[in-house]
Amino acid sequence: MKKKTPARILISSARTAADIRYLCGAEPPETAVFIQKGRTKKLIVSEMEFSRMRRSVNRGIIVLHPKMFGSSWKKGPADWIKKAGDEKRLHVTADFPLGIAEKLRRAGYRLIVSKEPSCPQREIKSGDEISAVQIAQRAAAIAMKTAIKEIASARIGKEKVLRCGKTVLTAEAVRAVIHRALFDLDCTALETIVACGPQSADPHERGEGPLLAGEPIVIDIFPKHASGYWGDLSRTVCRGSAPAELKKMYTAVKAAQAATLKAVKAGAWTDDIHATAAAELDRRGFETDTVNGAPQGFIHGTGHGVGLEIHEAPRISAAGHQNLRAGNVVTIEPGLYYPDIGGVRIEDTIAVTRAGFKFLAPCPKKLEI
């Protein structure tokens, strides 16, 4: 009889590094263990990373390497945790590695998986953090204006293909213009979206090939500044005259963003805010539905937190229910997506205040260019 092989599963995640970065004030190396007991905070890294991390972490963080407490790098995290001499009852995050958990449990440890995020305080940004996001957001706005200028100055060639001189203007070329502008502002961006026509109907399609007149071009720029903080900004433009239906979509999305922003202030419920955006789009006749297996309409949430991660808490969507609080930094980004027309998304990153909100970087909104 053939032996039955179990199925195998892989799950992607990259949450913890940002939490450790936040708690220690310095980007952790690839492998790092952070242990907090009351006010005592320890960071275990390799001997090679030891001096550098000790120099760069916040005051009060105790940086250790395994040899300092009778273990070795080779023995791995379960051994370090055992030898670092903490108690045998530990709170761990939901994404704590199962392999290490099993080793600890075999050694008599009791692990309690926290239902709460390990750094809920990351949701409330300090003034310095808001400034850091603002720097990234301003860079995004500068890059956006540069990109829009490039598209606006393109000539409309045969078959509506945009041209700069003799060259066809492509998504790749505009992305390069954006990345260069960001680079000069100490930011990096990997997945910038410049998606034209049918490509723009898919909110996360990066976009490729020639850009065309009379079609929506969704540009979504999310740079990470050298500080570690991100910004996030989207605009939709159309070179030349836009078809009537696209204009209507644009007006609806712009109105939905304005209505949503009016609802934003400390104390507002995240699902109510999302409902405001959805209602405005619905009221203007734009339906959200699944057609032939593909979702269309307003098919994503209204926004998400931005900070040390590009997507973090709080989420503003139908799925979440929490109060916004002063110091939240979130995107407000309603959008509409239809396979036959394309997509429209307008996104700004804002800081929530007690009375309302503050734009982190101004950037014009205009469809036809």
Added chain:
Amino acid sequence: MKKKTPARILISSARTAADIRYLCGAEPPETAVFIQKGRTKKLIVSEMEFSRMRRSVNRGIIVLHPKMFGSSWKKGPADWIKKAGDEKRLHVTADFPLGIAEKLRRAGYRLIVSKEPSCPQREIKSGDEISAVQIAQRAAAIAMKTAIKEIASARIGKEKVLRCGKTVLTAEAVRAVIHRALFDLDCTALETIVACGPQSADPHERGEGPLLAGEPIVIDIFPKHASGYWGDLSRTVCRGSAPAELKKMYTAVKAAQAATLKAVKAGAWTDDIHATAAAELDRRGFETDTVNGAPQGFIHGTGHGVGLEIHEAPRISAAGHQNLRAGNVVTIEPGLYYPDIGGVRIEDTIAVTRAGFKFLAPCPKKLEI
């Protein structure tokens, strides 16, 4: 009595995304679940990512979103896995999230933590993969030559400070030159090292501030090409005359790299290769030791695999014991680090062949410039 709070633990990791990328042929979104049962490979993503992923994955990969099998995005991975209807015995990776594991176990699942990596085949690169690393490595070599030219053409000013015209030449400025060159070659780099003098004594210190003549400058460039594959290249240079001891270190590291490369071929043991590098440095009088709690000498491994991750298997160090195989792509990077002199590292990325190895990109080795 005060309630005793358990300690909490965070561990950073980001392995799985590269495995999923390899198995599916496309970069997975932030949250994705990959399930393989025999020849059947399923990738579960959000409804919003569904169309894009279905277009970009390899043939034969079944892309699903939770609604397609009666779950929803909100219910999360444990529910998707249950509803996706696979058997209740699953192989999972050691970094499988504990929170999801506990939910599955409560639902009667048996999870077996694999001791083996989930994609051991990633260690053996195909011709296409070697070419992809080569493109990144050639970009690194071009950027390296540009950086070295910049330093070589600098004037030696007062107190040995390097100057370009009236401006002080800094680590930041050279890093910008490198990043711009990489950018023009479709590569991105975040943590490029340009570390001068005492900074270079710490192998992972990025470096900052003015560059000085007569001091070692370690330049370590590791770009990620648009293909997803990385390159890795380090050189050490000194503007003007190098002190005698630095020259001796450089000669030793260069000899250690040459001796090590001679030992590289399919079948060679990784720890033997590391021992070859260590022995050559030792023989030339350079000791590795911990002085005042800080390690010095040859304080890191001789090399690591390069592919979809910048650090991957096989590792070439004292800690590992495996045979090199044809198709391995690894760095060979002996180095010496002393707080009072600084660091010297020479690193190339090579492809292992049956008879020996192949450099992926040539780049000159010269200390004094």
